[in-house]
Amino acid sequence: MLKIYHNPRCRKSRxxxxxxxxxxxxxxxxxxxKEPLxxxxxxxxxxKLKIAPIxxxxxxxxxxxxxxxxxDLSDDELVRILVNNPRLIERPIVVTDKEAVIGRPPERIEKLI
Structure with a gap:
């Protein structure tokens, strides 16, 4: 199933x-x-995004x-920072069972679905 990690206040996420x-x-x-990762x-x-945390x-x-x-932050430190400061996470992120994309630009999502 598709899942979107969404911030309703963000135009690109909408x-x-x-x-x-x-x-x-x-x-x-x-x-x-609202539901921290x-x-x-x-x-x-x-x-799934096949990117580095940075x-x-x-x-x-x-x-x-x-x-x-x-x-100079390690990948694990960056993940912790993102978990503790979720506003720092690029959005939206759309995830399937096997892969994911950052919807910037939003048209990237179309390639996933």
Whole structure:
């Protein structure tokens, strides 16, 4: 089943959600700011995305610039930071059983479904 990690306040995330709705496929919405991800779940998503954890970071966010930007962080430290600061996670993320995409631009989601 498809799953979208969604932030309703984000325009790109809302656009991604509309793509899923218009696809006619069943999907689950996870508002990850309300339902925080575990480290294990986030690592699973990163693996499906086939990216390094740093590629999932929203680097223009104030908390990143002020607290983490200049630090040399390991992948495990980055995952912990993302779990503890979910606003830093790029969005939306759409996941299937085998793969995932970051919906930026939202059209990437269409290739997954």
């Amino acid at each position: 656009e991604g959600l509309e793509i899923l709705k218009s696809s006619g496929k069943d999907f689950e919405i996870v508002e990850y700011l 575990s480290e294990e779940k986030l690592k699973e998503i990163i693996e 590629e999932l970071v929203r680097k223009n966010e104030k908390v990143w610039k002020e607290e983490y930007k200049e630090k």
